[in-house]
Amino acid sequence: MAKSKKDKASKKALSKGGLYTQEAVSNFFSHFGRQPDNDEVLRKAGITRHKLRVLLDDDEIAQAVETRIDALLGTPYRIEPSDTPEAIHLKAEFDEWYFDISAGALNALFFGYSVQEAVYELKPEGYIGLQWIGEKPMQWFEPKNDGRLILRKEGSSQEHIVDQIFKFFLTRRKATYEQPYGKALLATLYWMFFFKQNGFKFWAKFLERFGTPILLGKCKDTETADMNEALLNAHAQSVLSIDVEDDVSLLSTSGSNGTAGSAFETFNRTIAQQIQKIILGQTLTSGTDGKGSYALGQVHENVRADKLKSDMRLVTPTLQAVVNALCELNNWAKHTIVLGEEAKVLNTEQAERDTRLKNAGANFSDAYFIREYGLQEGDLKTAMEPVQETFSALP
Template sequence: MPGLWLSDSDYMDLDRIIPADMLGEVAVRSAASWLGILPDPDPVLRQRGDDATVLEALTADDKVFSSIQGRKIKTLNKSNYRFEPGHEEDQDATPEAVALARAITKDLERVNLRNLFSEILDAPYFGYTPVEIIWRLDGGVYRIDRVEGKPRKWFIFDAKNRLCFRGEDMAEGRPVHPFKFVLPQHFPTYENPYGLRILSRCLWPVAFKQGGVEFLMRFAEKFGQPWVVGEARPGALLPERQEMLSALASMVRDAVAVVSGGSKVTVHEMAGRAGSLHTGIVELFNSAIAQVIQGQTLTQDVGDRGTQALGTVHHQVLEDFAACDEALLCTAMTDLAWVYGQVNAPGVLTPVFAFVEPEDLREKASLGKDLFGLGARFTAKYFEGYGLSPDEFTVATDTAAAVPEEAIGEDDQGQAFAEGEEGGRRQYTPAQQAVENLVAGALPLAEAAAADMAKSIMDLVRKAETADDLLLLLSESLGDLDASEFEAVLDAAMTAAQLVGVGSARDEAGQAAGGGDG
């Protein structure tokens, strides 16, 4: 094995030296342009011959605006967040890491974080958001003075996918300092560092929708108002007809007209649904816009196809989109913390930004109830986790779970009912014990019969492609399910219980009669 001794104790294996080819980059673009600028590769913008500035105008559309707001607010309404000190897995954070997290938290106290979050959350719609960090020097330490989103039109990317600033004069861009900007990007790639723009996918739907609205307004102007039709008297000359036309035109505005004797005036209203075509165009592209931005439509517009099941599914889709936005925001804020750490404490682990979800006490109580049913018993410390102080509650001591006892004799029935429960064990009369035994024997048979019905229903669930399909299949097939075995078990159990009850009643009546004779 060839090698080289670097010192008395250091030996370098020449076979393990990394070839020079592995240290470089092979797949690179040849040249972006003569200025080194990477052209925007967005396919929709290139097809239309537009640049990204047209996307700003799309937010004037009511459906685009409401869809964006509905998605962003899901994340903006979360007010519990913090910087967690960086630490290795299974290790506590170092004092330096804790101090760094506290320092950046303090610096951001005077920053409007809600507005900053909103600017960062614009990245999915426009591809990226340049966020500049304005520093100030305080006693040899760099402090964050402001954090602001800057206009995207002032920035471009070069052939190395670096963010470049070119300002309002659109001059050749120069790369920005990595500690001056944080760059949230929506699904960037090597080929397209500008990010995946959601709004560019709304360009055509908005354009076609505006055309539909224009035609709809023209249709409403022409055919939405009643038509006033006048019939001139027989033999009326052209001047008289023109005078009647002027009177009818005035009638449209003033609802008053004077015509010659023998003339007739009628009002006709447009019948049918000819205008629904243009309304349908607007609704179609409104749905397309909501589908692009939020991935669903029913949280904004029910339409004629909405059901509770579909509404639940669409709401979950919106929750998934909001979770993606939350991850984007957390990544951007963690990048900000990384820059802050590199400037002030290069050797300290970066604080991590995260949202802190408030504890669901209702869900916790439900879990506690289930654990109690399984036999767990809690101390006062457990209830303090619900925000209760020790003087607000007491922990009751419960007895052991009740366990049925063997049937007791008829002579001991009075004593059994008088004593009730003894030592945590319930006592039954022979008749009641017979019912208990009947239930214990019938349950396995009932479960087996119900399992066949459940299997048939699960087959329908697997066959259905949508929630509506499932409802239709259930309505068609529930009447055909074979429930004969389940019904037989139920009938047998009901009959046996009735016979036990009748027999018990007769025994009690006989005992009462015997006691009376004695």
């Protein structure tokens, strides 16, 4: 019995749809069991967290983000204690990888969290060092509210609890029990980005329609068609022919100075100021309208310094985790990485004054030396008092 053409067509359609069914099932299992992202902005916008990267293509957002990144990468660092052979090896490793680790960790500020992977190798000097360390795609990982880090690669339904001591390093910003993914700064900027991009599209369409000059010809009522044809032949753009007794005028809203250009400039300037305030925190100097002053400049520098300190506090735990991993792998003593503080230069005048006070009988506490001379806990030892020997009189 011959099969009908209808059955063949249905089987043919099913065979072509098999790939799409497989992809749908794969995506279902890869997201099955994953905790939903509770960010209201992302939910209303209908985008996933890693898609926020498109905001970095905006010129205003990109330059503000680069300002914060450059400030962090230009921050000096040191290893404490610094006078050990292990500290020299650690300094050599971080001289090579400090920019990559810091920039990857700072992405937690913009996306809520970031994950970096480390690959180790045996160095010619005989210690285990970094062969490579860098940021991995954040959509592969799911931070849990109990501190675990789950790895889910695309197209796979398997879950792996990854190691966070030696292999993977997680950085999160303002993570809570309800939102373990952290707070993404770019999510706050999403609607600013949306209105700015669509505002430029509207402005481009407006210029396309009204940016070119319109030829206006006045003629008798019976000659408007001939006038239109003559104007089009001469201008090849928008033309208008009216009767000599008719009148054409432009109506605009109040406050726009008679032009739509000034209204768009106000709109664009407001969006740019909002973006700068969110990223750079310039709540005063970004909106002075040319009325700046030295006091406002000082406020601007203070705000930038506060933002830099915040970024340093964000990335320091990740940098310290890498230091701890290298120390543990090589059986080294504990070392600490310090950001943003140069080694304190000895004040000779103060040292001479303290010496004279000590010789005069004054005693200083360990806390004084640690505070004034930049020493660490354990650097000072209690002075041993000389033992006075007793002599007996000769008989």
